Amino acid sequence: xxxxxxxxxxxxxxxxxxxxxxxxxxxxxxxxxxxxxxxxxxxxxxxxxxxxxxxxxxxxxxxxxxxxxxxxxxxxxxxxxxxxxxxxxxxxxxxxxxxxxxxxxxxxxxxxxx
Amino acid sequence: xxxxxxxxxxxxxxxxxxxxxxxxxxxxxxxxxxxxxxxxxxxxxxxxxxxxxxxxxxxxxxxxxxxxxxxxxxxxxxxxxxxxxxxxxxxxxxxxxxxxxxxxxxxxxxxx
Numbered sequence: 232x233x234x235x236x237x238x239x240x241x242x243x244x245x246x247x248x249x250x251x252x253x254x255x256x257x258x259x260x261x262x263x264x265x266x267x268x269x270x271x272x273x274x275x276x277x278x279x280x281x282x283x284x285x286x287x288x289x290x291x292x293x294x295x296x297x298x299x300x301x302x303x304x305x306x307x308x309x310x311x312x313x314x315x316x317x318x319x320x321x322x323x324x325x326x327x328x329x330x331x332x333x334x335x336x337x338x339x340x341x342x343x344x345x
Numbered sequence: 346x347x348x349x350x351x352x353x354x355x356x357x358x359x360x361x362x363x364x365x366x367x368x369x370x371x372x373x374x375x376x377x378x379x380x381x382x383x384x385x386x387x388x389x390x391x392x393x394x395x396x397x398x399x400x401x402x403x404x405x406x407x408x409x410x411x412x413x414x415x416x417x418x419x420x421x422x423x424x425x426x427x428x429x430x431x432x433x434x435x436x437x438x439x440x441x442x443x444x445x446x447x448x449x450x451x452x453x454x455x456x457x
Contacts, residue, residue, distance in 0.1 A: 274447040330445040331377040336388030
């Protein structure tokens with residue numbers, strides 16, 4: 232199993248550009264989520280999904296969009312990039328529909344917005 | 346407001362000693378608490394989960410305690426090794442929000 236994969240690994244954007252961060256898992260997990268990690272602030276939840284067709288907002292959803300058309304994929308879209316979105320983004324998945332289960336994280340995408 | 350605090354200063358210890366990391370929280374009633382390890386440039390890796398009705402959990406050289414009265418969890422690594430050097434994150438799950446909230450992490454450095 233590949234586990235949780237994320238692409239790209241690194242990305243540089245200009246302010247106002249849009250892009251999609253890809254996330255896929257091959258463990259048939261129902262639960263998937265996106266976090267951003269900034270120095271000294273820990274991981275903050277952006278959006279999550281408890282199954283195909285179901286998404287919900289986390290702690291910091293503004294400026295981001297998600298959809299979940301399949302169990303395997305959970306892309307994160309930046310609609311109009313801003314320097315405040317410079318961060319490391321992690322996708323995670325887990326069994327079942329609750330966060331209390333063990334989270335499996337991807338390797339992360341380091342995004343810089345100029 | 347809800348807050349999770351981990352010591353932001355790095356913890357430096359000598360190989361063979363026990364490392365103890367702290368996770369304090371306020372304005373939470375967590376049902377579960379998790380600990381993760383994160384190496385530089387990588388995603389967090391799950392280590393242990395402890396429930397609110399459990400006082401202690403062990404896994405090999407790792408031990409976690411959970412004191413809901415003190416609102417604190419302690420994470421211990423016994424017989425520490427240089428390979429244990431990493432950042433350790435605690436995360437709380439609150440039934441009300443179905444959300445896992447992470448602390449800022451503590452960096453552990455084990456010197457040979």
